[in-house]
Amino acid sequence: MIPSRSDWTKALEIRHGKSLNEKFSKSTVAICGLGGLGSNIAISLARAGIGKLILIDFDIVDITNLHRQQYKANQVGEQKTTALSNNLREIAPYISLEIKNTKIDEDNLEELLLGADIVCEAVDVAETKAMIANEVLTHMPDKYLVAASGMAGIGSPNEIITRKITKKLYISGDGVSDVKNSIGLVSPRVMICAAHQALTVLRIIAEEFDL
Template identity: 55%
Template sequence: MISKDELDNALAERHGKRLQQKFQKVNVAICGLGGLGSNVAVALARAGIRHLHLIDFDRVDVTNFNRQQYFVNQLGEYKTLSLSKTLSKIYPYIDVKIDTVKITKDNIAELLKDDFIICEALDDAENKAMFVEEVLKEFPQKYLVSASGMAGKKSLNYIKTQKIRENFYLCGDRISGLEDGDGLFAPRVMAAAAHEAMTIINIIDEL
């Protein structure tokens, strides 16, 4: 198998040794491992980010395959376990911490205490709002990257990244109402996830 130095040197040739060294140090939490979170995790692992914290309580379901980074032979497994195995195939030297739990007001502070960058990738709008409110309240010094609006069939160009306040970024088209026939399509979900992943990379670059 390729050595860690060989792999990291190959990555450093793509984006520079200084950034690759930063990728080895920072802890990134990905909260929710559906269409957004699973794609964010894969993008960050391919970049060589070493310390990922995966949080989700759900299992892989047949309805996930159209937009999420899971495979048929993983059906029924916890997403935390399935995705951690996939990431280790992409970047064998990745350090993945998993918490197979539902995120609530009561456990957010404990779950995220060791993570410097927090990626919100939850499905439900109410849970998203609760999560963002609690993270901003509990961890004003940490970075939060969230997403809102990636469903439908509109152009990918509607998906943007906005800096909402210091240390808080929001990705997506911010459109919640959908017309009949609209849904969650892989290209738009992956585009929003790419915005989140790229925002995280840029945050690390600026540290």
């Protein structure tokens, strides 16, 4: 049985306090890319009671995604936006979701991010990462950007940290590792980086800006 909205809110207020939970519930976070980072970020933020997520991706779920991304075997072949939305609604039934099943580029980014207070960059193409950072920081001064750099391999989890680069930019990761130079992406390390990003989002909303 799904809890009532009232019971759901009360449970979150017990954990976070009424004031902070209200801030979470009124916030909108955009997630650019729904792979290993993005799908894990979305799960964490949904559990924390974020009011609205904007989910942006053009890809479909592949069997090779299942070892590190928050999808199920029976969702292989589905659009990631659809599959993740269904999973999130099982976890947080009252969350508001806005699905953007499209590839991000310079021409559509501003429109895709309309309404977002905070943007999570969770893509795996270097050029797209740079484009998102440049566009958000240059043309969207009202938004915070939480990006990622380096989470490949099986190096120490303590190498993954979050750095405050500017007033509006935070970067999570080890800043060094690359898929091409390691055994690839391993679920726990990707999840650690995603957890850093999700927690940074919550801290920004809570106005805890210093690391």
